[in-house]
Amino acid sequence: MTELTDRYVWAAVRTVPEPQRSDLEPEIRELIEETVEAHLASGEEPSAAERAALVQLGDPERLAADYADRSLTLIGPRYYLAWMRLLKTLLATVVPIVTAVVFLAQFLGQGEVGAAIGGAVATALSVTVHVGFWTTLVFAILERAGATDAGLEWTPEGLPALPDHSRHGRLPDLVASLVFLGVLAGAVLWQQVRSVVRADDGSVIPLLDPALWSFWLPWFLALIVLEAGFAVRLYLRDWSWAAAVVNLCLALAFAVPAVLLWSEGRLLNPAFLDAVGWDPAAATGGGWTVASIITAVVVLIAAWDVVDGFLKARRASAPVPRHPVLVDH
Amino acid sequence: MDLDADLIAGHLQELRRGTVVLACLTRLRTPDYGYSLLESLDGLDIQVDANTLYPLLRRLEKQGLLTSEWNTAESRPRKFYRTSPAGDGLAATLAADWDRLTTSLHRLAEGELP
Structure with a gap:
């Protein structure tokens, strides 16, 4: 010894x-x-x-x-799946809701888009960390306390629905596309005839530059009609590589002129900006101008739309397996 | 193709996992202390590490399958374990299952189809 x-x-x-x-x-x-x-x-x-x-x-x-006989894992196999499911559910629900609420509250309270985005991003990060930490802590304690896992058991009712590749399964996409395009076209027309801002003499001041009616606004309206037709075709015939290429062309035809017009300051009506006393080129709290933030958002949405089209095309063109349950999942 | 040595070791460990318990319960019908048990098992080609065997004996004691007594008569104090009646019963059950499995595996190896 x-x-x-x-x-x-x-x-x-x-x-x-x-x-x-x-x-x-x-x-x-x-x-x-x-x-x-x-x-x-x-x-x-x-x-x-x-x-x-x-x-x-x-x-x-x-x-x-x-x-x-003590466990040497933070969360062992008994609780791992329950922990993972709960964590995913919480992250997918709590984080977006809290982020949206914080963004709206800050934007409506202070009217600064940049500051509101910054606040929302900071909140999203901090909520993600908190949700992760506290969920894990509770399960680590459960693991050690050796409690019975009441309410956390797997049940057949909780099984995910099979992926729906039928036309019926594409209906929500069609409805969402048509509603969005209808609202967009309506907004373009509505801002021309019944804008919220009016001049001293009571005449309407449109948001978009009326000079654009000579070419670009009809162009965008025509694209909206084409997009609607394309959405119906997707509903009827599903995605394909050709459809993804069409989707790419439509996205470019929309996003490129929109971004160029926007960044050259030709999209908005100067009279409208004067009337509301707002300059999108002015820097906000985060050092970003509202103009650059909106440009970035438009580019991101367009890029995602294009990528999503190709992903769906690849999924749709995968060889049909003998057993339908095993489709690409 | 040669199998990975780690892979073989892993499967052997899986196969042998429960047999150490059966060997202990059977062998400790005659009281003995940990290291002596380890050496007698080793002599029978049942290999187990000391740092696995000692905690295992303590767990089996907590489960009421072994009883223990400290022997302080010799130069070093040693904890002697003996199989309890409950442990004896479990050993009989395990041994019967082991025999049944051996029979089944032999029949399978001889190509018998159900």
Whole structure:
């Protein structure tokens, strides 16, 4: 018995509750002594034998955990799936809701888009970290408390619905596209005839530059009609590589002129800006101008739309497997 | 093709996992202490590490399958374990299952189809 053995014993027993230590210590001492004895019997020097024995027994905390039958994982297989499902659900619901609320509250309260976006992003990050930490903590405690997993069991009712590749399954996409395009076309027309802003003499001041009616606004309205026709075709015939290319052309035809007009300051009506006293080129709190933020958002949405089209085309053109349940998932 | 040594070791460990318990419960019908048990099992080609065996014995004792007594008569105090009546019963059940499995596997290996 040397100091090295004493330190090993202490490192092991200190990880179990006080009352169990006096019980555990003699057992570990016996284990060490017998292991040392075995090494001595094979002709090693006493100090080398002790060292070799301790190395053989391994990490004292692991040994103590084996004795106490204590789990060495943060969240073991019993709770892992429940933890993962709950975490995904919370992240997919709580984070977007809180982020949207914070954005709206800040935007409506202060009227600055940049500051509101900044606040919303900071909130999203902090909520994500909090949700992750507290969920994991609760499950780590459950893992150790050994509670029965009431309410967390898997049930057949919770099985996901099969992916719907029929026309019926594409109906929500069609409705969403048509509603969006209708609202967009309506907004373009409405701002011309019944804008919220009026001049002193009561005449309407449109949001968009009326000079654009010579070419660009009819162009955009025509594109909206084409997009609607394209949405109906997707509903009837599903995505294909050709459809994805058409989608790309439509997106470019819309986004490129929109971004160019916007960045050259030709999209908005100067009279409208004068009337509301707003300059989109002015920097907001974050150092971004509203103009550049909107440009970035438009480019991102267009890019996602194009990528999404190709992803859906790839999914739709995958060879039809013999067993329909195994489709691409 | 040679199988990965780790892969083989992993499967062997899986296969042997429960047999150490059966070996302990059977062997400890005669009282003995940890290291002596380890050496006698080793002599029978049942290999188990000391840092696995000692915690296992303590767990089996907590489950009421072994009883223990400290022997302080010799130069070193040693904890002697003995199979309890409950442990004896479990050993019989496990051994019967082991025999049944061995028979089944042999019949399978001989190409018998159900």
